[in-house]
Amino acid sequence: MKPLIDVPELEARLAAGQRTVLLDVRWVLGDPHGHEHYLSEHLPGAAFVDLATELSDPAVPDRGRHPLPSPEQFQESARRWGIRNGDLVVAYDDSANMAAARLWWMLRDAGLAEVYLLDGGLAAWRAAGLPLESGPVQPTFGDVELGSGHMPVADAGAAARWAGSGLLLDARAGERYRGEVEPVDPRAGHIPGAVSAPTAGNVDAAGRFLPPAELKRRFEHLGIRVGTPVAVYCGSGVTAAHEVAALELAGFRAALYPGSFSEWSNRPELPVATGPEPAGGIPDSGRGGTRAGNSAGAGGSVAL
Structure with a gap:
């Protein structure tokens, strides 16, 4: 299924009156005013999604800064956004889909077949000269039935194994991977064996995803081949979902480590590496149990 x-x-689609649920995930690390930005302007009819309270449980050190909510909580939120069974859903933000990808991944994991990211997000809509509106949108309560487990997931133990026997990608900025700076988590560096693959390398200057062929070349340069088991983490499992979408565009299926480095670095028994290369692995690109789901294998922004 294409992600875009x-x-x-x-x-x-909107001009033809086809049923479409638009969801605005306006959120950036360090900017607590996402809802205000949404109220100022958004796509006509788009409902606001609060990443911190609707796409995450409260932070817990051993689960990370943005733990996934329970399936029951997520279904309640999805109904509040107006999603009904059979709807097509489009998520977007104003940061190259770095936040909206979290919602895309969660809805896909919940079994929603038709959920997409608006390529280029709000900026692309604005650049096309299309209308925007302001103020809140209160959708009619939906009836969608959501499940879980439709996307592959890795926990800390699986991430460590992937780093040794498959490919574990670190989607944060390169300086955080190398341990030169760590603005939010208790230890600096990366999971030993992980390969640096900043999410900023997935998009062009306008915030649109690179063409699939370019993404394929990027990930092949990092060591991915057909059949390679791949998992992705970031700071707290948010922008790692963006990398999962980019990998899907490139023709690779990847597992997400939801706790990511915010969970890993809070567990003192787990090792942390620093420097530009994974031990015995592939150099930093410089660009910036397991749940199997449907099988994990082939098939500068701050990473959160």
Whole structure:
């Protein structure tokens, strides 16, 4: 299933009156005013999604800064956003889909078949000269039935094994991977054996995903081949979902480590490495139990 919808396709769909749920995930680390930005301008009819309270449980050291909510809580939120069974859902933000990808991944994991990221997000819609609106949107309560377990997931133990026998990608900025700076987590560095693959390398200057062929070349340079088991982490499991979407565009299926480095670095028994290379692995790109789901294998922003 493709993860993207572009502006012309979405505009045509809305003009034809096809049922489409638009969800605005306006959130950036260090900016607590996402809802205010949404109220100022958003796509017509888009409902606001609060990443901190609706796409995450409260922070717990041994689960990370943005633990996933329970399936029951998530279903309640999805109904509050107006999602009904059979709906097509489009998520977007104003930060190259770095936050919206979290919602995309969660809805896919919950079994929603037609959920997409608006390629380029709000900036692409605005650049096309299309109308925006302000103020809140209160959707009619939906009836969607959501499940869980439709996307592959890795825990800390599986991430460590992936770093040794498959490929574990670190989606944070390169300086955080190398341990030169750590603004939020208790230890600096990366999971030993992980390969640096900053999410900023997935998009162009306008915030649109690179073409699939370019993404494929990028990930192949990092060591991915057809059949390679791949898992991804970031700071707290948010922008790692963006990397999962980019990998899907490139033709690779990857597991997400939801706790990510915020969980790993809070566990003193787990080792942390520093420097530009994984031990015995592939150099830093410089660009910036397991749940099997449907099987994990082939098939500068701050990473949160």
